[in-house]
Amino acid sequence: MKSVLITGANRSIGLETVKQLSKKGLFVYLGSRDLEKGNEVADELKKNGYENIKAIEIDVTNSNSILAAKKIIESEQGKLDILINNAGILGTNPQLASDTSIEEIQKVFDTNFFGVINVTQAFLELLKKSESPRISNITSGLASLTLHSDPDWKYYGIKTASYGTSKAALNAYTIALAHELKDSPFKMNAIDPGYTATDFNHHSGPLTVESAASFIVKHTLTDENAPTGKFFSNDIEDETEESPW
Structure with a gap:
């Protein structure tokens, strides 16, 4: 049975991804900063027929928490097949480039960028023991520099000095490690x-969490011929589903 760790998985898209991967027969580690909340969610899922789910405490901004989670998974599985770096924060709004504080930008980067690097580097050892390791970094269309430069893009007017820039940095890291x-x-x-309707955006997005999670699962459970180092978007309406960087 393949194993997967999903960070920030106790609600919204992360939680729905837990459900879908559980139904596909994977052993799912439901990552949560608050273990009590994670256990409550996992128990509720089990009552509703979902199997092979375990809540695990992991705060992506805390190295000790990450290493503790790694030790648990290593002792129970011996390896990790899939890492889905889903944990992320939006930051305060508005996020004007002219006056958003360095402290606020750093706070968002600590989770969305440095947190992903910390988790990924910590779990590479276990992922390398898998026959078909997968890493999915959950990003945003707001990370596309090409689209942000296109006045005809439907989200052209949405600029975020913290969130979008952190996800653009995450994309750059994805390219670098995928090449390595x-x-x-x-x-x-x-x-x-x-753009999914979640608590993250006050349920303003047009897409559902079911669609969002299904898209993540589709581009994570791939075969040996699948591409690597790409940027896929559920908002791109063509058969490749590939977004410009």
Whole structure:
């Protein structure tokens, strides 16, 4: 049975991804900063027929928490097949480039960028023990520099000095590590679940969490011929589903 760790998985898109991967027969580690809340969610899922789910405490901004989670998974599984870096924060609004404080930008980067790097580097050892390791970095369409430069893009007017820039940095890291691992079985991609109605955006997005999670699962459970180092978006309406960087 393949195992997967999903950070920030106790609600919204992360939680729905837990459900869908559980139904596909994976053992799912439901990552949550608050273990009590994570256990409550996992228990509720089990009552509703979902199997092979375990809540695990992991704060992506805390190295000790990350290493503790790694030790648990290593002792129970011996390896990790899939890492889905889903944990993220929006930051305060508005996020004007002219006056958003360095402290606020750093706070968002600590979770959305440095947190992903900390988790990924910590779990690479266990992922390398898998026959088909996968890393999915959950990003945003607001990370696309090309689209942000296009006045005809439907979200052109939405600029975020903290959130979008942190996700653009995450995309750049995804490219760098995917290239480093290109001659191995690893597949690593940046995946934008699309503008989804969640607590994150006061339920303003047009897409559902079910659609968002399904898109993540589709581009994570891939075969050996799948691409790596790509940026896929649920908001791109063509057959490739590939977004410009």
